[in-house]
Amino acid sequence: MTSLPVRNSTAQWRATDLAHHLHPFTDTKALAKEGGSRIIVKAEGAWLEDSEGQRILDAMAGLWCVNVGFGRKELAEAAYRQMLELPYYNTFFKTATPPSIELSEKLAALTPADLRHVFFASSGSEANDTIVRMVRHYWNLEGKPGKKTFISRHEAYHGSTMAAASLGGMSAMHGQADLPLPGFVHVMAPHWYDHGGDLDPEDFGRAAAKAVEDKILELGADQVAAFIGEPIMGAGGVLVPPDSYWPEIQRICRAHDVLLIADEVICGFGRLGHWFGSDLYGIEPDIMPMAKGLTSGYLPLSAVLVGDRVAGTLIDEGGEFYHGFTYSGHPVACAVALENIRILEDEKLIERVREDTGPYLQQTLRAALEGHPLVGEVRGIGLIGAIELVEDRATRKHFEPVGRVGGICREHCFANNLIMRAVRDAMVFSPPLTLSHEEIDELVKRARHCIDLTAKDLGVL
Ligand code: PXG
Numbered sequence: 001m002t003s004l005p006v007r008n009s010t011a012q013w014r015a016t017d018l019a020h021h022l023h024p025f026t027d028t029k030a031l032a033k034e035g036g037s038r039i040i041v042k043a044e045g046a047w048l049e050d051s052e053g054q055r056i057l058d059a060m061a062g063l064w065c066v067n068v069g070f071g072r073k074e075l076a077e078a079a080y081r082q083m084l085e086l087p088y089y090n091t092f093f094k095t096a097t098p099p100s101i102e103l104s105e106k107l108a109a110l111t112p113a114d115l116r117h118v119f120f121a122s123s124g125s126e127a128n129d130t131i132v133r134m135v136r137h138y139w140n141l142e143g144k145p146g147k148k149t150f151i152s153r154h155e156a157y158h159g160s161t162m163a164a165a166s167l168g169g170m171s172a173m174h175g176q177a178d179l180p181l182p183g184f185v186h187v188m189a190p191h192w193y194d195h196g197g198d199l200d201p202e203d204f205g206r207a208a209a210k211a212v213e214d215k216i217l218e219l220g221a222d223q224v225a226a227f228i229g230e231p232i233m234g235a236g237g238v239l240v241p242p243d244s245y246w247p248e249i250q251r252i253c254r255a256h257d258v259l260l261i262a263d264e265v266i267c268g269f270g271r272l273g274h275w276f277g278s279d280l281y282g283i284e285p286d287i288m289p290m291a292k293g294l295t296s297g298y299l300p301l302s303a304v305l306v307g308d309r310v311a312g313t314l315i316d317e318g319g320e321f322y323h324g325f326t327y328s329g330h331p332v333a334c335a336v337a338l339e340n341i342r343i344l345e346d347e348k349l350i351e352r353v354r355e356d357t358g359p360y361l362q363q364t365l366r367a368a369l370e371g372h373p374l375v376g377e378v379r380g381i382g383l384i385g386a387i388e389l390v391e392d393r394a395t396r397k398h399f400e401p402v403g404r405v406g407g408i409c410r411e412h413c414f415a416n417n418l419i420m421r422a423v424r425d426a427m428v429f430s431p432p433l434t435l436s437h438e439e440i441d442e443l444v445k446r447a448r449h450c451i452d453l454t455a456k457d458l459g460v461l
Contacts, residue, residue, distance in 0.1 A: 010051040013039045024160075038414070043070035046432045046439055048419070056417040059429040059443050064234055064266045064384075065297035068343045069434035075298045078339035082332045091120070091329035100329030103337050107303055110275050110341070113284040115305035117315075120329040124265040125159025127289035127302040128228075132163040133323050135225050135259060135287070138310050141317045144222065151215055151227045151258075153189040155236035158228065158263055167228055169236075185219070187211040189233060190241035193377050193388060193396055205242030213252045226259035226287075227252075231277025234266035234430065237423040238386035240379045246281040259286040259310065265302070266384070269293030270344055270433050273354030273382035280381070286310055296340045301333035349433045357433075358382035361440045368448045374405075374455045383433055386426040387447065389454065399425060408457055412450035420447065427451070 014036030022028065023037070031037065039051035046069060048056040061067060068075070082099060089097050104118035119134070121127050132150065139147040150167060152158065158167040165173050166180035169189070174180055190208035192201045199207060216224050227249065233239040253260040262285035267277030271293065274280045278288065286309055291302035306314075314321060327333070344350055362380055369375045369387065376390035389409060391399045399405045406422030413420045413427070420427045431443065455461035 010039055013037075013051060045069045045071060046435055054417055056419060057431075057439070057443060057446060058419045059431045059447075060419045060421055061430055061432045062297050063292070064271070064430040065292035067269050067271065067293040067433045068296045068340055068347075068349065069432040072296070072298070072343065074339055074343060075296065075336050078335045079299065079332050082335035086331050089331060090326065092324055097329065097331040097334070099331045099334035099338060103303075103329075103334040106338060106341060107290075107305060111288060111305050112276065112278050114308040115285070115288055116308060117306040117311035119304040119306065120334070121302045121304070121325050122300040122327045122330070122333070123159070123302050124263075124289060124291035125161040125164040126325060127265070127291060127304050128158045128164040128167055128263070129161050130304050130323060131226075131228075131261060131287055131289060132167070134304070134306070134310065134314065134321070135261075137318060137321065138259075138313055139225055141313050146220075146222045147225045149183050149185060149219055149224050151212060151224060152184065152186050153229060153233070153236075154186045155189045155191070155239065156186070156228075156230065156233060157235035158265075185215060187215050189236060189239055190245045191233075191237070191239040192242060193379075194398075201242040202244040205244035206248055208241070209245050209248030209252060212249060213256070216252070216256045216258060221256040221258065224256065224258050226261050228261040228263055230263045230265070231267045231281050231283060232272065232381065232384065234384065234428075235423065237426040238380055238384055238428045238430075240381060241281075243281075246283050250283060261285060261287045261289070264288050264290045265292050266430070269296075269341075270350035270353055271382055271384050271430065273350060273358045275350060294340070295333060295337045298340070299330075299333040299336045300327075301330065301337055344433075347434075353382045353433050357435055357437070357440060360437060361385070361431075361435070361443070364440060364444045365447065368444045369451070372448075372451060372455070373460045374451055374458070380429075383435065384428075384430045386423070386428045387451065389425045389427065389451070405454065405458065409450055409454040412453045413446070416446055416450055416453075418443070418446040418450060420450075 018032050018036050040048050041051050042049045046058050048058050091100055107118050108116045152167050152169055154169040156169040158164045166184040169186040188208055188211045192204045196204040262278045262283050264276050268290045272280050286307045288305040295301045366378045374389050376393050377388040379386055389405050391397045402424050406425040410422040420429050
């Protein structure tokens with residue numbers, strides 16, 4: 001019997017990785033030039049360990065998803081138990097499994113408004129693709145086949161499949177694949193810092209909502225299927241809307257009979273100190289996709305919550321919905337999601353984020369960066385936020401070219417064992433919800449240090 005070669009050195013892992021592995025959102029040639037990937041070998045709580053034995057504070061919770069923290073034996077055991085009992089069965093063809101049934105009941109109970117029906121998939125992208133097909137089917141059934149256009153925002157991220165990337169508003173993604181597909185349009189994001197000019201933030205929030213209404217009027221309400229938005233835009237740079245924004249969006253969607261989709265893939269499951277971002281902003285969506293924190297990333301799972309209006313028509317008039325995935329309602333992923341939700345409930349993690357660790361992180365970070373020459377704004381709610389690095393704080397002027405300074409800061413974070421993402425020149429964070437005060441202090445200390453190093457590189461400190 002031949003055995004695989006033992007690869008136990010960082011250099012071996014890197015070489016093999018570069019030779020065979022195409023990474024998402026990665027310039028492989030540039031990665032090779034820098035020597036290759038950092039190899040993460042294990043993790044506990046909010047701390048990663050790499051193949052060199054370095055301990056790294058993960059202020060991103062993986063990719064905005066490991067809400068209950070790493071190393072949860074309960075989740076591993078829930079998966080193990082379910083794998084022994086029934087590792088797989090599908091939910092097509094008049095069958096179901098206990099975990100998929102129980103999870104749909106639980107999600108119906110946790111979500112706001114009349115979101116009572118659940119369609120399962122495995123990723124946020126699949127959830128949003130599902131929504132595009134479901135909504136198109138819905139308006140056909142309603143006898144309004146003209147209502148097909150989706151309105152989203154510039155800078156939005158809703159996933160990487162063709163439809164999800166079309167929903168997204170990232171021009172770099174569009175450029176590489178001739179997107180968006182027909183039927184997807186984008187309006188201004190409610191990002192006061194960049195677009196607010198001289199307006200007061202609340203006036204700007206109304207103006208950003210009006211951009212949606214203007215687009216509906218321009219296209220004709222009889223052409224518009226739905227508006228999609230994250231309560232707070234995560235991958236777009238943690239863009240926190242003014243309080244005036246969401247109530248206006250809700251009013252506009254109702255007034256023009258446009259479905260409202262709240263993408264909770266990042267905001268859901270406690271990140272903002274509430275079960276969902278929609279709870280924080282009082283949004284009553286018709287449809288709500290979720291993923292990431294649903295299983296804390298331990299297994300791939302996503303869900304589309306559908307309200308009575310759309311589900312009623314689909315069920316009563318739609319016949320068979322020709323859509324689904326082999327892993328829709330995967331029993332092991334659903335069992336892990338149920339256990340993950342139990343942990344969030346039993347440990348009162350969401351209350352803790354709302355009342356304790358969220359305010360503590362937001363205040364501590366603002367205090368540590370107050371008056372820093374590079375910091376234009378610290379924004380965020382609960383355990384999500386961004387530090388905007390700018391050339392001129394008074395005029396909110398960005399560095400040119402956009403993204404260079406963020407890149408410098410991210411490299412300092414990497415070298416100082418802190419994981420923060422750079423979105424343009426905003427340093428974003430979204431740590432596990434289990435963070436202690438001491439860990440928050442450590443996060444803030446390292447962030448300040450890395451921003452100081454960046455400022456020194458630029459000669460402004
Ligand atoms: N909606 C939102 C709001 C997301 O943030 C998706 C949908 C797509 O989910 P999947 O599971 O298909 O990836 C996301 C994903 C980043 C980053 O670097 C963000 C995401 C994914 C990967 C990287 O910020 N968000």
